[in-house]
Amino acid sequence: MWSRMAGRPRLRDLVVCLAFLALGLVLYAADLTVIGGNSGSPFDMPRWLALITLAAACAVQSMRSTEPGLSFALCLVVVGVDVALAQSISVWLVLSDVAYAVALYAGRRTVHVMYATVGAITVLAVASVLAVDGSWRSVLLILLWLLALVISPIGYGRAIAEHRLAAQSERERSLAVAQLAARDRADAVADERRRLARDLHDIVAGHLSGIALQSAAALRAGPGSPITAEVLASVRSNSVEALGEMRTMIEVLGGVDAETGTDGEQEQSRRTASLRRLDRLVTTARTAGSPVTITGSAPPALPPSVDVCAYRIVAEALTNAARHAPAQPISVSLDATGTDLAVTVRNPLTGGDHPADTGRPSHGLVNMALRAESVGGRCSGGPQGDWWVVDASLPLRSDGTPVDHTPGVDAPGVSR
Missing domain, CATH: 3.30.565.10 (Histidine kinase-like ATPase, C-terminal domain)
Known part of the structure; x- marks a missing residue:
């Protein structure tokens, strides 16, 4: 079934985003939505806002393989809004999958832009944490969070993409040899x-x-x-x-x-x-x-x-x-x-x-x-x-064998 969907990117993306939406709903029902427990948002927003940001992130995720660059940019906007209002885990999980999809499906230029964006976000996050409380423990937690949910999926996606390129090159080489x-x-x-x-x-x-x-x-x-x-x-x-x-x-x-x-x-x-x-x-x-x-x-x-x-x-x-x-x-x-x-x-x-x-x-x-x-x-x-x-x-050689040669090419004509 999955192999049939692999040839239909839109259907595959729809199945993936529905799966992440279901996972987010399960986390919401288990009261595991907010990062760091039930501390809530710094602006004391309603808890159900996490469902809105989750739905928006999943909607953006539906373009993960057809428009990976646009999907990643919009997902970053949704994550920024979620960090300010709800701080939900499920939205970050969606960002992790979108980053993986960009590394796997997007071109090299888009991947390089993603690298630069992730690097800038990491520097900005570290600087913000140091400016707020100056705790290196908090900085380490931020780095581990980004490593687990953003950097690792990107590396995994690039590894699969390189493997696919190598396999395609080998197929082309085999075809040329054939x-x-x-x-x-x-x-x-x-x-x-x-x-x-x-x-x-x-x-x-x-x-x-x-x-x-x-x-x-x-x-x-x-x-x-x-x-x-x-x-x-x-x-x-x-x-x-x-x-x-x-x-x-x-x-x-x-x-x-x-x-x-x-x-x-x-x-x-x-x-x-x-x-x-x-x-x-x-x-x-x-x-x-x-x-x-x-x-x-x-x-x-x-x-x-x-x-x-x-x-x-x-x-x-x-x-x-x-x-x-x-x-x-x-x-x-x-x-x-x-x-x-x-x-x-x-x-x-x-x-x-x-x-x-x-x-x-x-x-x-x-x-x-x-x-x-x-x-x-x-x-x-x-x-x-x-x-x-x-x-x-x-x-003739001294051993009586003929000298090596390269045969000529026949030509048409009339017999003498």
């Missing part, structure tokens, strides 16, 4: 989608481009040519390998090797994508009519991530070369000196289209660059004189 976590999850999902898009591009586009080039070579050779059988065999091999790589990716996405993490994914990809199987790419390009020469070799203990990355770069470069420079010689160079694996693929420019002519990046070039970045390396492609050159450098 938003950052949600943003990180969204970024991670976007990065994973880009990675999967690159993998699908390398698997589907690479193999389908190879099949298209080989089919065109078979059509040019004619059905009776001995080249046709070789081309069809290569087309079938490419199709089977594409299905195998797609199956591997589906198994990884389906959680077959969920416990193995990133290394497990690299090992899965390495089953069909490794420099040890570079001959498949060479066969595909040759059957499409492009002679390929390979110089150098990769080290035997190549890390899986670098192995898969280098294979994908060579596959994309060979596919692009066979498409844009058909029947032209292609050279592939592998150099594993020092701590870098250098991969270079060259083919002559034949005057046909290439990404430099379109004025926008291609998926193939962007994917090769991002794959190199994923292992801490670099990859670039472009014309150099009469040649189109794809140059990649994949750095």
